[in-house]
Amino acid sequence: MNGRALVIGGGIAGVSAAYALAPHFDVILLERESTLAYHTTGRSAAQYIENYGVPAVRALTRASHGFLSDPPDDLADHPLLSPCAVMMIARPDQTQQLEAALIAEGGGAEMKRLEPKDALELCPILRPEYLGGALLEEDGADIDVAALHQAFVRGIRKHGGEIRTDAGVSSLEATTGGWRAASSGDVVEADLVINAGGAWGDQIAGLAGIPPVGLVPKRRTAFMVTAPAGLEDSPMIVDIDEQFYFKRDGQQILCSPAEEVPSEPCDARPREIDIAIAIDRINDATTLGIRSVKSSWTGLRTFVADQAPVVGEAPDHPGFFWLVGQGGTGIQTAASLGSVMAALVTGTRLPEGIGPEVIDDISPHRLFRTPREATP
Template sequence: MTGTVYDFAIVGAGMAGASLAAELAPFAKVLVLEAEDVPGYHSTGRSAAFWEECYGGPGVVPLTLASGRYLQENGFLRQRGALYVGRAQDRAQMDDFVETFNGTGVTIERLDSGGLKERVPAIRDEWCDAIWEPACADIDVAGLHQHYLKQLKVECADLVCRARAGSFSRTDGVWTIQTESGQEFRAANIVNAAGAWADNLAQLAGAKPIGITPYRRTVAQLRVSPEAPDDLPLVLDINGDFYFKSDGGRLWLSPHDEIPTQPCDAAPEEIDVALVIDRFQKVTNWHIEAVEHRWAGLRSFSPDRLPVYGADPQVDGFIWFAGQGGFGIQTAPAAARLGAQIILGSKPDGLTSGIDRAPYDPSRFFTS
């Protein structure tokens, strides 16, 4: 493989790198380099696994809605519904939320306390206001990731694991990539799909860091009494202090935390688990019998919290596909298709025709 010059060397084989590679591989010779033993070890493998129309804000909605059609048609979604909940003192935030998403194409409906109680019988009476999002669904994250890994294999892209990038050099329009284990690869272009490590990778290649920051997100799995119904909606606090969903009779509970951190193998902090349990007990009447499991993952945001797709304006042959926050999985189909079209200079198709590319261009971070 060392004698091959690839068109694109994609660094990172999580959902971002795998999906982009699958979209590029029919048109170019593609290499995917993954630092870990298996693809998807970090953010992809630790997702809360839902597709939610409002998640990420209005700037992400076009990617989410376009991806939803792909996910539904290919069998990766299971209907659940979502509720944003608030108390009487949260009415202004609820009103602002509705106004924010008005005209974006999402489907939301205001509910009174009766409509909320009907969907979440265990919720305490002071939680009396809700916004219902019926389209919210669970995502088969592992299935979607394998779908893209299979596609890139069918299209003869090369995937190499245990290949952490150590250095980059560029001569006569070709990058030489040296891994920390001593492997060497060459490619005309490097695609930065390194997630939490995106800015670090940029610096290795001599590019200016954009300011992509990793944040820790904690989730705990609870056994509660009575058992959580499997058809429970995803429930999110309008103030962003918690969310929970059922899974096989258990509850997945998160403090919706975003703790800035260095790129790492994220682990949960006991204080974060204790904090969200305290919040949860003030929201519902469920009795917590046990905390069965806890984990943490990373989500990485650019300074304006929108993803970054396209060529670096200062370093030839260096391409960004990063900063996809916590919405990288639910937007993967449209993001990968759009990213490939941007990289290849091709026109939009049925999946991406309604998406404006400009808000995601890396050049927005390089203007004076």
């Protein structure tokens, strides 16, 4: 063991990092809520999409595929992935965006350009007059978020790691050679800290006097409606400009306006206007004729300005590591980000497919460079 690692946050980022660090450190994970994954992770409708996000995110997604497709036998009781293609659709006035998406494909799964008639065969509820074309990523998949999160939790406990709930951090300070955190009347001493606090990440850093990285939580709402017959094999449908999406989920359809509305860190709740906007857009594009909603929820997806995660040691604060800013890709990149974190902390080998350019793109140091330093 290399000492003690304190992980703050019990969402998918925190448990993935704790799992990857547990073979090397005495790990303690602190979660302020009474249950793990209460906020964004627990409200995620995650999809594995290689052609999504900035280049660093796409590389991290590909590097996570091995764990997602073949997790260790003792960590998952059933497959974490189930096939579900992703089809991006465009109105006639949006077809240029389809071409731009094809150009940006580089390195990811193959995307096929589809004519409207081909898209209608895959999703017959689309309106023919709405479609100008589509792109299909056949290698997409649904991710069992709960099972993935539980796999990391099992791995933490297998290696003797400790998980505490109802354990919010009220103070955090550097000590000689380490860190000290106050949590629910207890004091935790550690050699290093992993800040996986999601929307609260800047606030956690502020407890220790560490400059913020500029996290912006953004709302994302989803809701369920009754599914008609005949959609069992339909791909997930995404508007090319991310104005809405929907996908089959058992006997229902999960829908979203795909909004990105800035918010303070909070326990987000759905707004009627966001659901109404999504219903209007989806009804324009399909024959679903949505009139009522069975259930709804809202989570916060947290970003920094360049849309890449923030992963690595804080400048001028040895032993404090950021693991935040995953936006809407935290589930599909979790496995590789946990491994990246362990590699950065221990100085061991990075995951396959993750090179120095990716590490530079996600390093917190990039956010504090002067314009001259940032110029290649």
